[in-house]
Amino acid sequence: MTVDASAPDGSALEAFADQMRLLRRECAWKREQTHTSLIPFVREEAEEVVEAIESGDPAALCDELGDLLLQVVIHAVIAEEAGHFTLDDVARGVIAKMERRNPHVFGDAVANDAAEVLTLWNAAKAAEKRRG
Template identity: 45%
Template sequence: MTDSSLPREIQRLRAIMASLRDPKTGCPWDIEQDFKSIAPYTIEEAYEVADAIEREDMGELRGELGDLLLQVVYHSQMAEEAGAFDLTEVVRGISDKMVARHPHVFGDADVRTAEAQTSAWEMMKAQERGDAGALGGVALALPALMRAAKLQKRASRVGFDWPDSEGPKAKISEELQELEAAEGEAERLHEAGDLLFSVVNLLRHMNIDPEVALRQANSRFETRFQYVEENSAKPLKDHTITELEDYWQAAKSAERNGRP
């Protein structure tokens, strides 16, 4: 099926997806999929886009954006088969939403700063949520750190927040003590979650994205650990902790000096 309202290459991709899903002549694997089975791939492709951006690899970014676009087409095709909506409606819906949310560009509203635009955007989203409450619409499938930050931001907008970073700092100390005093696996898990949530709160007050911060920390750990592995004179398990720390400091020094 084609739709003249869509660009030619999008029509081609849509037709390819329809062929893959054809019950008689399509791909057996694609035919068996549904929204839930494809959702993990959608999330994975979004992360691969973010990874290409982090590495500033434009060639890879182009390919990853194509993979992500395929996910949109895939879900839209399944929805069309179910009689729910199609790709044209998805494109029209987001276009209408962007126009409605930018009245200062497509209408007569006067919004002069990015901060004012953010405030206006959130007001419109709140109106769209209706009676769902301040925390309504924060997706359950988001990574836990990202979701914690979003929940806290939503709560903050209605006044449920510390006035500055001193509150979160004190809360971290409190939660750390409670974790150390916890007994049993369930209680430790509970207190560990509270501690992480409090750390996210502190980072939010410092305007630090916890997801980005941890992703970068993961990358640094990988790079340093690989340096230790490659430069170690013997298997890591045969080193003392002092020797491993020396290697680790050497890895950090090499990182600062731009050496592999």
């Protein structure tokens, strides 16, 4: 089975998640991986994103972001298999976080410059930590 990489905008990520689910079923190596066993790969891919940014090469950055996205997706699929959360849960969580941490865009707060935005962000983050 192949995955349609030309899927409409927004559905390519779900197609990738479907591909990873298939790989977890059909590929022995992927099936054996755990969150813990994948830690070195997450670190490596994050560092390669940094290197691509520093190189100034947009094609390299696109490629390395794809590799980092692979890590996000495989971890989400592993969590889904365990009944913990899904890739959609991850996306919904970060959407909610961006709304909380950007009250100057999604609420009534005012930020006149980047420093004020950072102050609002840090205040929202601190409030989240206090709530647990």
